Amino acid sequence: MPRDPMPDPTEFEVDGHVARITLNRPEAMNSQNPELRYALSRRFDEVEANDDIWIAVLTGAGERAFCAGADLKHRARERDATPEQRAEWSRMAAETTSIIERWYFPKPVIARVNGFALGGGLELAMACDIIVASDHAEFGLPEPRRGLIAGSAGVHRLPRQIGLKAAMGYLLTGRHMSAARAYELGLVNQVVPYAELDDAVDAWIADILRCAPLAVRATKEATMRGLDLALPQAYYTEYQWERRRRRSEDAVEGPRAFAEKRPPDWKGR
DSSP: OOOOSSSOSEEEEEETTEEEEEEOOGGGTTOBOHHHHHHHHHHHHHHHHOTTOOEEEEEESSSSEEEOSBOHHHHHHGGGOOHHHHHHHHHHHHTOOOGGGOTTOSSOEEEEEOSEEETHHHHHHHHSSEEEEETTOEEEOOGGGGTOOOTTTHHHHHHHHHOHHHHHHHHTTOOEEEHHHHHHTTSOSEEEOGGGHHHHHHHHHHHHHTSOHHHHHHHHHHHHHHTTSOHHHHHHOOOHHHHHHHTSHHHHHHHHHHHTTSOOOOOOO
8 A cells, every 4th residue: 555645534433334534634524635535535445355344434624614615725736736745646537536536435425515516526425325414514515606507517416417408507617505505405314403413323323334335235236236227137137246146145134033033144145
C-alpha cells in the first residue's frame, strides 16, 4: 500500500458487522479534495474485501454538512502547486475508485445525511442504497451555477431516482431541495430531527442485520443489475451472489430457525 501523503481525512470504525465511514473535513464542509477522495476509496476497498463487514454507513463530520461537493477552493489553488504536488495528486487519482463508480458494490450502504449534500456530496449519497436525513439537510446539484455539470453520475442518477421532469427542474436551475421535498420525491428514505438521526440509522441497520447477509447481497445484486435489463432477461439471468446464497449454510439456517421458532444465527457463508 503506498504511503499516505497526509493524515487521513476520514474516520473509520468497525463495530460488529457494521463499518462507519466519516468524511472528516468539517472546516471545509467535508468537501472533497484529492486526499479525501483517495482515503474514501481505500475505506470502501476495505469494506468490500472484509467478509466480516456486512453493512457500511457513510456520513460527514459535524452538524453542518454531509458533503458540500468538490473543494472548489482547492481547484483554484491547483495552478500554484509544485510539480511534486501535482504528481502526488495524479498518483492518488489513478489509485482512486469512488463509490460513485462502483456500480455493483455488493454490500448495502446507508448515507447518514447530517446537513448539506450538494454537488458531489449528493452524488455520493445517491450512490448509497438508503438515505436517512436530518430535517435540516439540503440537497442539490448546483454545478451549472459554477459553470460545471454534475458529472459524477449526478446527471444520470437523479432522473433515475426521482423521475425526469422533477430531476430536470433541479438539474437545469441548480436549485436546492429540502429534506422534506427529497422525501416526497422518493430520493430519501426517512427524515428525522437531527437529535434522532443516529437512532434512525441504527434502526435501519438492525433491520438489515435481521436478514441473512448473503440474501441481502443477492437481493441488491439482482435488483441493481436487473435494472439494466428487460424484465424477462432480468428474471432469467443467473446472479453470482444468488448462486452463493443458494449453496450457503445460511440458506439452511433460515428455514430451520423458522421451524424451530428461534432467531437465526447468520454466518454469512
